[in-house]
Amino acid sequence: MESIRTIFYDDPKLDGPIFVEGLPGVGNVGKLAAEHLLDQIEATKFADIFSKHFPPQVMVDDEGLIKLVNNELYYSKGEGKRPDLIVLVGDYQGLTPDGQYELSDHVLQIAKKYGASRIYTLGGYGVGKMVEKPRVLGAATDKELVEEMKALGVIFSKGEPGSGIVGASGLLLGLGKTYGMRAVCLMGETSGYFVDPKGAEAVLRVLADILKVEIDFSALKDKAEQIDLITSKIKEIEAPPEPRKEDLGYIG
Amino acid sequence: MESIRTIFYDDPKLDGPIFVEGLPGVGNVGKLAAEHLLDQIEATKFADIFSKHFPPQVMVDDEGLIKLVNNELYYSKGEGKRPDLIVLVGDYQGLTPDGQYELSDHVLQIAKKYGASRIYTLGGYGVGKMVEKPRVLGAATDKELVEEMKALGVIFSKGEPGSGIVGASGLLLGLGKTYGMRAVCLMGETSGYFVDPKGAEAVLRVLADILKVEIDFSALKDKAEQIDLITSKIKEIEAPPEPRKEDLGYIG
Amino acid sequence: MESIRTIFYDDPKLDGPIFVEGLPGVGNVGKLAAEHLLDQIEATKFADIFSKHFPPQVMVDDEGLIKLVNNELYYSKGEGKRPDLIVLVGDYQGLTPDGQYELSDHVLQIAKKYGASRIYTLGGYGVGKMVEKPRVLGAATDKELVEEMKALGVIFSKGEPGSGIVGASGLLLGLGKTYGMRAVCLMGETSGYFVDPKGAEAVLRVLADILKVEIDFSALKDKAEQIDLITSKIKEIEAPPEPRKEDLGYIG
Amino acid sequence: MESIRTIFYDDPKLDGPIFVEGLPGVGNVGKLAAEHLLDQIEATKFADIFSKHFPPQVMVDDEGLIKLVNNELYYSKGEGKRPDLIVLVGDYQGLTPDGQYELSDHVLQIAKKYGASRIYTLGGYGVGKMVEKPRVLGAATDKELVEEMKALGVIFSKGEPGSGIVGASGLLLGLGKTYGMRAVCLMGETSGYFVDPKGAEAVLRVLADILKVEIDFSALKDKAEQIDLITSKIKEIEAPPEPRKEDLGYIG
Secondary structure, three states, X not given: OOOXXXXXXXXOXXXXXXXXXXXXXXXXXXXXXXXXXXXXXXXXXXXXXXXXXXXXXXXXXOOOEEEEOOEEEEEEOOOOOOOOEEEEEEOOOOOOHHHXXXXXXXXXXXXXXXXXXXXXXXXXXEOOOOOOOOOEEEEEOOHHHHHHHHHOOOEOOOOOOOOOEEOHHHHHHHHHHHOOOOEEEEEEEEOOOOOXXXXXXXXXXXXXXXXXOOOOOHHHHHHHHHHHHHHHHHHHHOOOOOOOHHHHOOOO | OOOEEEEEOOOOOOOOOEEEEEOXXXXXXXXXXXXXXXXXXXXXXXXXXXXXXXXXXXXXXXXXXXXXXXXXXXXXXOOOOOOOEEEEEEOOOOOOHHHHHHHHHHHHHHHHHOOOOEEEEEEEEEOOOOOOOOOEEEEEOOHHHHHHHHHOOOEOOOOOOOOOEEOHHHHHHHXXXXXXXXXXXXXXXXXXXXXXXXXXHHHHHHHHHHHOOXXXXXXXXXXXXXXXXXXXXXXXXXXXXXXXXXXXOOOO | OOOEEEEEOOOOOOOOOXXXXXXXXXXXXXXXXXXHHHHHOXXXXXXXXXXXXXXXXXXXXXXXXXXXXXXXXXXXXXXOOOOOEEEEEXXXXXXXXXXXXXXXXXXXXXXXXXXXXXXXEEEEEEOOOOOOOOOEEEEEOOHHHHHHXXXXXXXXXXXXXXXXXXXXXXXXHHHHHHOOXXXXXXXXXXXXXXXXXXXXXXXXHHHHHHHOOOOOOHHHHHHHHHXXXXXHHHHHHOOOOOOOHHHHOOOO | OOXXXXXXXXXXXXXXXXXXXXXXXXXXXXXXXXXXXXXXXXXXXXXXXXXXXOOOEEXXXXXOEEEEOOEEEEEEOOOOOOOOXXXXXXXXXXXXXXXXXXXXXXXXXXXXXXXXXXXXXXXXXEOOOOOOOOOEEEEEOOHHHHHHHHHOOOEOOOOOOOOOEEOHHHHHHHHHHHOOOOEEEEEEEEOOOOOOHHHHHHHHHHHHHHHOOOOOOHHHHHHHHHHHHXXXXXXXXXXXXXXXXXXXXXXX
């Protein structure tokens, strides 16, 4: 069996699309942001990515139907000033370093094939404590992109993230750069303890600005309130667990 | 050396056989059920599957003869209303995600080659506490199969299994679906602490109904009694160990 | 780089040689026995086996010279009734199941090429307590060999080893059987806590009988006395550590 | 994606260059020494080595620019008596044994291609306690090199390092030897608890002697003082942690 099996359902014609990645990671910030973006625009799934680098697992939905764990590619034709988009979401990142590299490289080949003009990867930046107003930190493949992001309020802070960016959000930039592709990673601050819709909102606000798309954040806000409710209840029962050190600087 | 070495001893002519999988997993429910099925019908081993994805281990029987750990394929020609069968049993599942995918894909190619009309995978659903009357939960590749199973008393319960189905019992459905193969997973409730003949009986009762085969359950009942005896003795000595969290939702 | 790199220094003409394996394992029984055999006969190294499945490590000898960790093949032409021999010794077994399978298969191809008429693998059988007079247990690929070994005092005991034989000593039998090669595993009882020259002597006494070779055991006896001295000193200081459960049934 | 992707920026003409390796390891002795050497000579990066055997990670610099983790090759044309040099430095060693072997073999092919006349690998020798005046221990591929190193004050001590040399510093010697390449490993004593510029200085003093290059050690001395300051502060707060046994003999 091949390492990665991608099944295409459509071969969209896209005009220099922006490629957006939001896979699970710290606080699931990137995943939440990308999925909320997909909820807010008209988007069509055009490919399923299955892989031996994902867990050997199927999900079961409320009707008892199974789905092999995967990553999924959506496209959305631009409207008004908004450019064409490709969005990558999914259940998992690759389980091993080898798998991470293979999957990121595979996805970059697809991005290239569709003429992606730029890549935005979305992730969380774990700070190990509750964050009231999450900042959005950035990293990029070239100086021009850094300046562009700064102008949008993205923070480039010396020594942050100190341990670099681990996983797909980092690799798509790193491997992309070896192909001459231009890319930005947007990282929303998050405690890292819980799924964090607040961090996702912060990241998505920046991205919406970039993509010139209107986003209704009420669903994310509702989720954030639910999480706040749960975490405040947990606090009453017990102090939050100490984060494992290795988790703090991890960015999905 | 190849990753998987399958040695065929026979090339049976089968008529749209039902493919049944019962490999080791939670409570060994699937393995016990499939092996008991083989005890109750006339079945012939037609292939041994060896693999680098299994442990580097031989079993030693009571006469001192070794057997390299493997998976085995049996066939059984139908009788009366019972259709032709292929049954997969074995010592181990693949040790790694990679191995799980490769082995499941390999087995599906064999199922396809013999024109398997449907796949039933058997497993346990670990609930983390002793179960008096185990339910049989289901998952399937399409809605029609869900309805068919419901009519046979299989339970499709929202949020169960919450973490999906891990291992061969899940992958055969997930990968099978990508090949357009129709498949059902039957999961017998089990504590997950012990080998569980009760869970196996529950699963096999449903399967016997589907396959229109008469099963004598007395041997399984005897095993269940032995297990009950052992567990009650253990209880006298000490409280059962806390299950590891990650085991609870695992389904073999 | 290839997975296994074997460098041959000689291409000996051998007449149906007996293949003997003694790699590190429980109590290093097999390794000690095979190395002592090599000390007692005239033997010539004819191949080095290097592999990515071994640790990335070099040994440093007393003169500061390095040696990449490896397995080594020796041959010895028969004398009198003693048949020709090939002996496999080495620093490590493969680190992963994958590596174990690849290395054992590789070695079997070499054994085949030289027309090996029979394989003896040497290992320890960990019993988790100090053993005064170690028995030698056996396992084999066919009944005739079992009978032959019984006649030499090798013990075939129902349920021993309960967990089968793990590692090269098992795989060479298991994979060998799939090639129609006849093989025996001889396992010397050992506590499993220490390197065990006593277990090695017991195994080698049986093998010497089979190979019709005279062995002087004084060097092994000396080593055994040294170990006894060390272990008795340790006992004075503290009780021996509880063996890890998974080690007990392991046989190298 | 290929396992190793090396991008060459230059194809220097070199005359029997000396190949020097300094990758991360115990006390980062080898890495510090090689990087300090590069600071002190005129050297040009001519290749980036990326690999699936490194972590899936990008570094982020103070300006927000990313760099995929890698190994890097520098060359330096000789001056006066100093020969031409190739220097290998990097963020990581291969994560797995497999990766270690592949990367070392890959690097040796490059060293061969440029006609490297000798290899020096630099590492730390963890002794598990603070070292005031670190010795430099050696290991080599042949006796002549041992004698040559002894004459330079390198210590070859029976039983040190007892567990051999693990990682790139060992493999480059071990694999190199199978290609007939001559190589020396220089190991600076270090506690193994901290990054250790003192150990690096000791190693580099020997290497500078060999390469006939003048080195200004003030920057390394400054770093050593900073580390001394930090460690003395830590000592005030708490006793240093017990080293893990497996770390002690490890040499990067």
